[in-house]
Amino acid sequence: MVNLVGEVGRFALLAGLVVALYGIAATTLGLSRRHGGYLAGGRRAVTVWALLMALASAALMTAFVSRDFSVRFVAMASESTQPLLQTIMAFWGGHDGALLLWALVLAGYMVVAVWSLRSHPDLQGPATATLLVVAAFFSVLLAGASNPFVPLVPPPPDGQGLNPLLRNPWMSVHPPMLYLGYVGMTVPFALAVAAMITGRLDETWVALSRRWIVVPWIFLTLGLLLGAKWSYEVLGWGGYWAWDPVENAAFMPWLTATAFLHSIQIQERRGMLAAWNIALILLTFGLTIFGTFLVRSGVLSSVHAFAEAPLIGYLFLGFLSALMLASFGLLAWRWGALKSRGAVESVISRETAFLANNLLFVAATIVVLLGTMFPVLTEAFRGVKINVGPPYFNTVMVPISIGILLLMGIGPLLPWRLATREQLARNFTLPSAAAVLGALVLGLLGVRHAGALLVFAAALFVSGTIVLETVRGTRVRIRRGERAPLALARLFLRNRRRYGGYVVHFGVLLMLVGIAASSAFDTQSGATLRPGERFVVGRYTIEYGGLRHSELPGIDVTEASVRVWAGARFLGSYAPQRYFYRAQEQPMHHVAIRSSLREDLYIILSEWTPDGGGTIRVLVHPLVSWLWAGGIVTVLGALFAILPERRLRAP
Amino acid sequence: MIEALFFTVAVLIAAYLLAPAFQSLELPAADPSDALKSAGDAALRALHDLDLDWQTGKLSESDYRAARATLEAEASEIFRQLAGPGAG
Numbered sequence: 001m002v003n004l005v006g007e008v009g010r011f012a013l014l015a016g017l018v019v020a021l022y023g024i025a026a027t028t029l030g031l032s033r034r035h036g037g038y039l040a041g042g043r044r045a046v047t048v049w050a051l052l053m054a055l056a057s058a059a060l061m062t063a064f065v066s067r068d069f070s071v072r073f074v075a076m077a078s079e080s081t082q083p084l085l086q087t088i089m090a091f092w093g094g095h096d097g098a099l100l101l102w103a104l105v106l107a108g109y110m111v112v113a114v115w116s117l118r119s120h121p122d123l124q125g126p127a128t129a130t131l132l133v134v135a136a137f138f139s140v141l142l143a144g145a146s147n148p149f150v151p152l153v154p155p156p157p158d159g160q161g162l163n164p165l166l167r168n169p170w171m172s173v174h175p176p177m178l179y180l181g182y183v184g185m186t187v188p189f190a191l192a193v194a195a196m197i198t199g200r201l202d203e204t205w206v207a208l209s210r211r212w213i214v215v216p217w218i219f220l221t222l223g224l225l226l227g228a229k230w231s232y233e234v235l236g237w238g239g240y241w242a243w244d245p246v247e248n249a250a251f252m253p254w255l256t257a258t259a260f261l262h263s264i265q266i267q268e269r270r271g272m273l274a275a276w277n278i279a280l281i282l283l284t285f286g287l288t289i290f291g292t293f294l295v296r297s298g299v300l301s302s303v304h305a306f307a308e309a310p311l312i313g314y315l316f317l318g319f320l321s322a323l324m325l326a327s328f329g330l331l332a333w334r335w336g337a338l339k340s341r342g343a344v345e346s347v348i349s350r351e352t353a354f355l356a357n358n359l360l361f362v363a364a365t366i367v368v369l370l371g372t373m374f375p376v377l378t379e380a381f382r383g384v385k386i387n388v389g390p391p392y393f394n395t396v397m398v399p400i401s402i403g404i405l406l407l408m409g410i411g412p413l414l415p416w417r418l419a420t421r422e423q424l425a426r427n428f429t430l431p432s433a434a435a436v437l438g439a440l441v442l443g444l445l446g447v448r449h450a451g452a453l454l455v456f457a458a459a460l461f462v463s464g465t466i467v468l469e470t471v472r473g474t475r476v477r478i479r480r481g482e483r484a485p486l487a488l489a490r491l492f493l494r495n496r497r498r499y500g501g502y503v504v505h506f507g508v509l510l511m512l513v514g515i516a517a518s519s520a521f522d523t524q525s526g527a528t529l530r531p532g533e534r535f536v537v538g539r540y541t542i543e544y545g546g547l548r549h550s551e552l553p554g555i556d557v558t559e560a561s562v563r564v565w566a567g568a569r570f571l572g573s574y575a576p577q578r579y580f581y582r583a584q585e586q587p588m589h590h591v592a593i594r595s596s597l598r599e600d601l602y603i604i605l606s607e608w609t610p611d612g613g614g615t616i617r618v619l620v621h622p623l624v625s626w627l628w629a630g631g632i633v634t635v636l637g638a639l640f641a642i643l644p645e646r647r648l649r650a651p
Numbered sequence: 652m653i654e655a656l657f658f659t660v661a662v663l664i665a666a667y668l669l670a671p672a673f674q675s676l677e678l679p680a681a682d683p684s685d686a687l688k689s690a691g692d693a694a695l696r697a698l699h700d701l702d703l704d705w706q707t708g709k710l711s712e713s714d715y716r717a718a719r720a721t722l723e724a725e726a727s728e729i730f731r732q733l734a735g736p737g738a739g
Contacts, residue, residue: 004653011657015664022668036676044668121679203689268693269700415709416701417718426708472707495703 003070009059009149016052016103017139019045020132027129042128046114049135050107057104060097060148064090070155073097073148079161079583081553085172090162092175095296095312096148101175102292103138105183110135113187113212120204126194127187134186137319145311161554164581164588170230178223178250182288184216185253189285189327192278196330199337201274209281210264214642217257218635224250225631236589238524238602238619240627241515243393248372249291252365256284259361262354262411269416270351271341275331276358278338282327287365289320294372346418353411360403367396394519398451402458405512408505409462412469412498431464452520459509466502473499492640500641507637510630517623518600526606526617538620540601541565545573547612556580560605560614564594576605576616600624687733694726 023045030038060073064087069075077090077097092098110131117124142148188209195205227247228240241247260280266273293316331338344351371392375385413427438460439453447453470491477487492499525537529544536542545561558578564571574592581588594601599622607615682688701722705715 007653007657011660015661019664019668026668026672030678034678035672036678037671037674039678040671040674040676041668044671048664048668118679120681120685122681124679200686202686203693204686207689207692269697413709415704415714418714419709420711420714423709423711469707473703476703476706495699498700498703 003068003151005059005063005066005068006071006149006151009056009063009071010143010147012052012056012059013139013143013147013149016049016056017136017143019049019052020136020139023049023132024129024136027125027132031125031129039125039128042125042132043114045132046110046128046135049132049139050111053100053103053107056142056149057091057100060100061088061091063149064088067159068155069157069159070152071148072150072152075152075156075159077159077162079159079554082162082167085169086162086167089166089172092179093162093166093171096142096146098175098179099138099141099146100148102179102183103135103142105176105179106131106135106138106186109184109187113190117208120208122198123191123194123200123205123208126197127190130190130193131186133323134190141312141315145315161581161583164579164584164586165234167588168230168234170226170233174223174226174230177219177226181216181218181220181223182250182253182291184219185213185257185285185288187216188213188281192281193327193330196278196327196334199334201278201334201337203268206264206268206277209277210261210268211642213257213260213281213284214638217254217261218638218642220250220254220257221631221635221638224254225628225635229628232624233591233593234588236591236604238522238604238621240624243368243371243390245372246291246295248368249287249294252368252372253284253287253291255361255365255368256280256287259358259365260284262361263358266351266354272343272351273340275335275338278331278334279328280358282324282331283365286320286324289316289323293317293320348414348419348424350411350414350416353407353414357404357407357411360400360407364397364400364404367400368393371396398455401512402451402454405455405458405462405509408508409458409465412502412505413465427465427468430468431461434464435461449520452516455512455516459513462505462509466506469502470499494646496643496645497641500637500639500643503637503640504634505637507630507632507634510626510633512630514623514626514628514630518621518627521622522619524617524619526615528607528609528613528615530613535616537618539566540571540618540620541567542603542616542618544614544616547608547614552579554582556582558605558608560608560616562592562603562616564601564603571601574603576603578605578608595625597625598622684733687729691726691729691733694722694729698722698726 023042026038026045027042029035030040030042060071062068063071063074064078065084067074067078067080067087073094073096074090077094078087082090090097092101113131114124114128117127191205191209191212195201224247227250231242231247232238232240257280260277263273263280264277267277293313296312296316344355346352371388374388374392378384378386409431410428413431415423435457439457442453442456447456470488473491473495474484474487477491478484482490523538525535527533527535527542529535531544531546534541534543541564543563543565545563548559548561550557550559556579558580559575560577562574562576564574571594574594576592577590579588579590580586589604592603594603599620602619602621604617604619605614606617698719701710701715701718704710705719710718
C-alpha cells in the first residue's frame with residue numbers, strides 16, 4: 001500500500017534539492033551574463049523552494065497528527081497516547097524533523113528577504129544565490145541522510161514516544177524561537193556576502209544589516225531565555241544555566257551578534273570598523289552552523305543533544321569550513337575598500353566605549369568556545385576528555401560580565417569623538433554616587449559576596465545613567481512647553497533606537513542582577529520525612545504530608561503533599577511530582593515552584609520509601625524572577641528600537 | 652496514479668522556473684542614488700542625535716558647534732548630490 005504522506009514528503013524534499021540547485025545556477029548565470037531572465041528564475045526558485053518546504057512540513061505534521069507509524073521518524077518521536085500538543089512538538093523533537101523545521105524557517109526568511117531586497121537589485125542577486133546555497137545544503141541533508149520520511153516496514157503498532165525531557169509546554173516554543181534566531185542570521189550573512197561581491201559596503205548595507213540582525217537577535221534572546229526556563233522547570237536540578245555545550249552553542253552567536261549591534265553604530269557614525277563588522281556577521285553565521293554541528297555530531301555530550309550522527313556532523317563541518325573559507329576570502333579580497341574613514345580621536349569617547357564593549361563580547365565568545373571545545377581538544381592532544389565545567393566559565397565570565405555591565409552605563413553618556421573632564425564630572429557623578437552608596441548600604445545590610453556586590457553596584461550605576469538620560473531628555477521637551485507625561489512619551493517615540501536601547505540595557509541589568517543574586521545567595525536543604533514531619537530551610541518551614549500515587553496514559557505519577565510556612569504565615573500547599581515514563585523507563589521531576597519578586601521556593605520530590613516516607617529537597621533562589629522579567633524587558637526594548645522611525649527632514 | 656501526479660507537478664514547477672530564462676527581461680538597474688539616500692538618512696539621524704546629546708548636556712557648546720558644522724556640511728553635500736548635478 002502506498003503511503004501518500006511519506007511519498008509527498010519525499011517528493012517535496014527531493015524536488016526542493018533540484019529547485020535550490022537550479023536557483024543557484026540560474027542566479028549565478030544571471031549575474032555573470034547580466035541576464036534579468038535568469039535572475040528572475042533564481043527568485044522564483046526561492047518561492048518554489050519555500051512552498052516545497054512548507055509542503056514537506058505539512059506532510060510530516062499530517063503524519064504525526066494521524067499517528068502514521070509507517071514513517072520511521074513519526075514512530076521514533078511519538079506514540080498513540082501522547083496529547084496533541086506533544087505530538088505537534090514531536091515534529092522538532094528529533095534530528096530529522098528539527099532539520100525540516102530549520103529549512104521551513106529558512107524558507108520564510110528567504111522569501112521575505114528576497115522580496116524586501118527588490119529595491120536594491122544589485123544586492124538582491126548575490127544575496128539570493130548565497131541564501132540558495134544554504135538552502136541547497138539543508139536540502140541535501142533532508143533528501144538524503146536526514147530524510148524524515150524514511151518508511152518503516154512493517155509499521156509498529158505504536159511509536160516509541162517523544163523523549164520525556166521534551167514533554168514540556170516550553171518545548172513548544174523554545175526550539176522554534178531558537179531556530180528563528182539561528183536561521184535568521186543567514187540573511188545578514190547573505191547581505192554581507194552580497195555587499196562584498198558588489199562592493200556596496202556603504203550606508204545602505206549598514207542600514208539593511210542592522211535591521212536584519214535585530215530580528216533574529218530578538219528570537220535568539222527569546223530562545224535562550226525559554227531554554228533556561230525549560231532547564232529550570234524540567235531538569236529538576238534547581239538551576240537554569242549549566243554551561244552545557246548546547247547552551248553555549250546558542251549563546252556564542254548571541255554574543256557576536258550583540259557585539260555587531262554595538263559596533264555597527266561606530267561604522268554608521270564614524271565610518272570606522274567596516275571590516276570588523278563584516279567579520280562579526282560572518283562569525284555569527286558560522287557560529288550558528290557550528291552550534292548545529294555540536295548538537296548533531298555527537299562530539300560532545302549534552303542533555304540537549306540529538307543522538308550521535310557522525311556523518312551529519314562531518315557534513316556540517318565541511319559546509320561550515322567551505323562557507324567560512326569563501327566568505328573570509330571575500331573579506332580579504334575587499335580589505336582595501338573597507339579602510340576606516342575616521343579614527344579614534346580620544347580614549348574617552350563613545351566609540352572607545354563601544355570598542356571596549358566589542359572586545360569584551362569577543363573575549364566572552366572565545367572563553368565560551370574554548371571551554372566548550374576543551375574536552376575535544378584534550379582528547380585530541382592527550383587522549384582523554386577533560387571537562388572544564390561551570391567553575392571555569394563562572395571565574396572568567398563574571399569579570400567580563402561586570403565589565404560589559406559598566407560599559408552599558410558609560411557608553412551612552414559619552415559623546416562621540418571626545419569628552420572633556422567637565423562633561424565626565426557632570427554625567428557620571430550621580431550614577432557613580434548611586435553605585436557607591438548602594439554598595440555601602442548593601443554591605444551594611446550584610447551582603448558580603450564580592451562578585452554579587454560588584455554586579456549590584458554596577459547595576460545601580462547603569463540604572464543611574466538610564467534615569468539621568470531619561471530625566472534630562474524629558475526636561476528638554478518640558479522646556480519646550482510639553483507636559484511631563486507627553487514629554488516622556490515623545491522622548492521615547494522620537495528617539496526609538498536610543499531609548500529602546502536603554503530599555504534593552506535595563507532588561508539586561510535586571511537579568512544580571514537576577515543571575516548574580518540567585519547564584520551567590522541560594523540556599524538549599526533536604527530531608528527524608530514521615531508524614532506530618534517538618535524541616536526548615538532559610539525562612540521557610542516545610543511540612544511533608546505524605547504521598548499519592550496515580551496513573552496517566554503511559555506514566556506512573558507519584559505526588560508529595562507539602563505545606564509551606566514563612567515564619568507563622570501559611571503560604572500554601574504544594575505538590576512536587578515524579579513521573580515515571582513506562583515505555584522509556586525514564587523518571588522525570590515535576591518540581592513545585594513558588595515564585596515571587598523576592599525569591600523562588602523550589603520544591604523537589606527526590607525519593608520515597610514504600611511505607612510513605614518521602615525525601616524532599618528545597619532550594620531558595622533569590623531574585624530568579626528578575627531574570628525572566630529582565631528577559632521580557634530586553635525583548636520589548638529591542639522590539640521598540642526596531643519600530644520604523646519617523647523620517648527626519650533635510651535641513 | 653501518484654507518480655503521474657508528481658510528474659505533473661514537477662513539469663509545472665520546471666515550466667514556472669524556466670519561463671523567465673526564455674524572456675529577454677532587462678536586468679533591474681540599481682538606483683544610483685540608493686547609497687546617497689541611505690547616507691542622507693544616516694546624516695540626518697546623526698544631526699538629530701547630536702542635538703539630543705547637546706540638549707542633555709553631553710557636549711560643551713564649542714564641541715557641539717564644531718560637530719554640528721561638520722555634520723551639516725556632510726549632510727548638505729549629500730543632499731546637493733541627491734538633488735542632481737545642477738543643484739547649487
